[in-house]
Amino acid sequence: MEYFTVKFIHVLGVVLFLGNIIVSALWKTQADRTQNPVVIAFACRLVNMTDLFFTAFGAALITIGGIGLFHATGIAISDAPHLTIGIGLFGMAAMLWLTGLLPLQIYMSKIAAKTVQAGESTMPAAYEKSRKLWNIIGGIAVLLPLGTLYFMIFR
Template identity: 30%
Template sequence: MLYLCLKYLHIIAAIFLFGFGMGSYLYLIAASRTRNPQVIAHVARMVVGFDTWITTPAGFVQIITGYLLMRLSGLSMSTEWVLTSLIIFFCVGSLWLPVLLLQKRLCVMAASANEVGAALDEQYQAVYRKWFWMGVMGFAGMFVIVLMMSTKMTPVQLFSFLV
């Protein structure tokens, strides 16, 4: 019963990571496309809050429940799909703090432009592009992790199996 409860929490945390993470990402993209500093500042403030208080804790729940599930099921840390998913998870996680800091920076830049009635400058666009592409890399990694969790195979093993 403990295993099933942990698995449930692990899946819910993954849903939160993807749901809130992708939702925040898409909302900030949509807000930025308006080029309206007031809209961007408002959305960025909410995105930073959601990512700080919901998405980030879900990542920690993933680590804890994943470790406990591994132990309960008798899997070794050196099991190929487990090790590969952990490496990718920590790589994605290493993008997380910079992404969060960039989101805060985008929020401050948009709020400042709004206060003085100015348009967003090239510096905003440069920070936005960096944030955007780090998000693309992070979500690509998360998609691969979910694939491994579902199939219990690394991408190379899955590709070999399909060919």
């Protein structure tokens, strides 16, 4: 592929990926502050939907574009330690998302939906515990890609 094509794919992936993880965290945090199970359930559903599309699709575009850029530029990974660090941080963020955030989000969404179905006005303790863990893991999962962005731009 041509350099500008793969660069466009890569940058589009970064915009979708970073934009979604930051906006999702904001939506979810603001919904939790309302303490309204209906609002929280709605936000949880949207976070799950947008994560599966924008985060996963963005990550795929980042990967495809990144591999394409390696081929288009002929850069050897051994000649670019900043790329190795950036790729490592991105990989760690992906693992956190797959093993921590995604399962927690699905679990919290189920709790919120059941709470709304039961007509309850407060979220159960299990949700609150999960929310706190999600905030910690999510904070790290946002910082890692921002670190990746730093190493990819400021060699």
